[in-house]
Amino acid sequence: MLRFENVVLEQGDFRLTADFTLEAGTQAALIGPSGAGKSTLLSAIAGFLEPSKGVIRWQRESLSGVPPGDRPMSILFQDNNLFPHLTVAQNVGLGLRPDLRLSKAETAQVTETLARVRLAEKADEKPASLSGGQNARVAIARLMLRAKPLLLLDEPFAALGPALKSEMLELVSTLAAETDATLVMVSHDPDDARRIANETVLVAEGVAHPPKPTETLLAHPPAVLAAYLGH
Numbered sequence: 001m002l003r004f005e006n007v008v009l010e011q012g013d014f015r016l017t018a019d020f021t022l023e024a025g026t027q028a029a030l031i032g033p034s035g036a037g038k039s040t041l042l043s044a045i046a047g048f049l050e051p052s053k054g055v056i057r058w059q060r061e062s063l064s065g066v067p068p069g070d071r072p073m074s075i076l077f078q079d080n081n082l083f084p085h086l087t088v089a090q091n092v093g094l095g096l097r098p099d100l101r102l103s104k105a106e107t108a109q110v111t112e113t114l115a116r117v118r119l120a121e122k123a124d125e126k127p128a129s130l131s132g133g134q135n136a137r138v139a140i141a142r143l144m145l146r147a148k149p150l151l152l153l154d155e156p157f158a159a160l161g162p163a164l165k166s167e168m169l170e171l172v173s174t175l176a177a178e179t180d181a182t183l184v185m186v187s188h189d190p191d192d193a194r195r196i197a198n199e200t201v202l203v204a205e206g207v208a209h210p211p212k213p214t215e216t217l218l219a220h221p222p223a224v225l226a227a228y229l230g231h
């Protein structure tokens with residue numbers, strides 16, 4: 001489980017509190033107005049920002065002081081974090097070994113994973129020669145190989161357009177379900193939350209609220225969420 005224990009996050013004058021638990025295997029959306037602190041909460045899980053008070057725990061262990069690279073998670077940002085000078089296969093191979101010294105079995109795993117995201121024929125190309133959707137699938141393939149129990153998405157597919165964005169989110173959601181990974185995604189689109197997330201955390205007015213079933217929250221939104229959703 002991912003637990004926020006009396007957590008206070010601060011960036012300049014901005015302050016956000018969080019005190020709740022997400023059970024392992026949950027697929028959760030973070031929803032709320034612009035500037036409310038959704039990315040801030042994700043940064044704290046990822047270890048880019050330490051809480052000024054309280055503790056974040058994964059499976060009961062405190063993450064305090066654990067550097068981002070040592071946390072049991074993968075994070076995807078909007079730019080997909082691909083290396084332009086590496087081929088598609090190498091970008092995916094990084095998910096297994098940062099030094100890219102892959103064994104035969106690992107190389108075969110990369111090939112299999114690329115086939116799974118329908119990019120087998122692009123293995124030796126560079127990201128620049130791929131479309132946005134194909135690059136997103138490269139990033140997802142690397143995510144699959146990293147096989148971390150906690151997946152954090154900060155709107156990585158927002159630039160792709162609605163249909164492709166939904167397709168990519170569904171691919172990640174399927175992957176998370178197959179591996180029992182816990183998924184936490186920032187969402188600006190309630191339909192994405194509905195489709196993917198069984199639980200939704202409302203981030204608003206300085207508080208990351210305890211998660212609620214997505215349908216319940218969206219059907220009976222508190223005033224601040226109703227205003228954000230334009231109801």
Ligand SMILES: Nc1ncnc2c1ncn2[C@@H]1O[C@H](COP(=O)(O)OP(=O)(O)OP(=O)(O)O)[C@@H](O)[C@H]1O
Nearest residue numbers: 011012013014032033034035036037038039040041
């Ligand atoms: N490095 C920083 N230094 C100071 N304040 C910051 C920093 N980064 C973000 N903030 C402030 O923290 C607050 C929360 O920002 P955050 O990006 O988490 O919001 P968000 O809910 O993800 O917004 P959006 O939906 O627009 O992406 C904002 O008021 C922002 O101005």
